[in-house]
Each structure stands twice: as structure tokens, then as C-alpha cells.
Amino acid sequence: MDAKAMYRLSYGLFVLTARGDGSGVSDNGCIINTAQQVTTDPNQITIAVNKANYTHDLIMKNRQFNVSILSEAAGFDLFTRFGFQTGREHDKFAGFEGNFERSKNGIVYVTSGTNAFISADVVSTVDLGTHTLFISRVSDMDVLDEKTPSATYAYYQSNIKPRQQAPKKSAKTKTVWRCRICGYIYEGDELPADFICPVCKHGASDFERVEIEA
Ligand code: FE
DSSP: OOGGGGGGSOOBOEEEEEEOOSSSOSEEEEEESOOEEEEETTEEEEEEEETTSHHHHHHHHHOEEEEEEEBTTOOHHHHHHHHSSOTTTOOTTTTOTTSEEEOTTSOEEEOSSEEEEEEEEEEEEEEOSSEEEEEEEEEEEEESOSSSOBOBHHHIIIIISOOOOOOOTTSOEEEEEEETTTOOEEOSSSOOTTOBOTTTOOBGGGEEEEEEEO
């Protein structure tokens, strides 16, 4: 069995946004790769969201969200802003003025580095253990950029994520575990099977063994 088969599935990338619950930030968002249309009549989409994400809890409470579809114009800073910090401690929209708007449901959507957005109301949820699957009905949507293709996960890996420097030939090196998603480094011979990346929340299967400069 070759677990890399999973990398052959194609995914899009999205900023998932929800409104605050009054106890913290007024708006929050995170990056997901799990939005898809599942029926056209009625028009329904599903999203799967890691329970560790603050956005997950907000959608559980408010039952509404927006999905902004990331395009090939998205920079790595968008991923850093929405994917590699938590809305429990940071207002992810602070200093982001001019790059988002509010749709009819009152929830923000991202207008830069995206090519469309979809608003949806949660119809039902399925508990998947680490994640919740939200089955949702589309309430509004619009195209934001006619020309730029949507960013696939493969496009992110090869074009948006900064290239990791290979160690110089002469340099002293050490072998570490590196998160394929965000680049976080875990030092140690064995990566625990239940390890969760502290930065992007992906699991041990998204880590690879690499040599870096010591
Ligand atoms: Fe990571």
C-alpha cells in the first residue's frame, strides 16, 4: 500500500469564514480544502472542518458560513494569515481592510486572491471524529474574478508555498520531520503517530523526513 495515493486526489483551497459569537472576534476564517458541491437541486455543498479550528465552533453555533474560493493569484501571506494562526488569539481581519467585503448573510468573504464566493446555511452535520461534515444549502454566491483559475492544492504545493532550501553540499546537516503543509520542523528520530502540527493542525501523515542544515 502506498499512502501517497492520497496525494493524487485533487482539491481546491478555500477561506472559510463565519461570524463571531459575541465572546471574541467579530469575524473569523480558516483555510480548508474540503468544499464541494454535492447536489444541484437543491444546491447543496459540504465542507469538512477540523474541530480544533475556532471557525468550526462558530459555524456549529451560528449555522452559517461563506466559502471564498482561492485563485492562483493568492499569495502565501493569505495562507499565513488564515491558516497558520488561531482566531482565538488573533483578529485575522485586522490590517486586512480593502481585501474583504460582507455578503447578504452579514458574514465576510475575501475579495483578493479569490475568484468567487458562496454563502451557505447548515442543513445537517455529521461527526467524523477529528472533523465535522457540514451539509449546507447555498443561499448566495458571486463570481469575483472571471479570469484567474482556482488554486488547486497541487498548485499551492508547487507555486504558492515558499521553496525549502536544499542544504549546501559543504554544510553540516541533520535529519528532521517537516510538515508538507506549512513547513513546521519537528526534531527527533521518530514522529509520534498521533502528532498534530502545532501551526496548521495537520497530522503525522503530512510530515516527511528531510535533511536540513544543522
Ligand atoms: Fe503544519
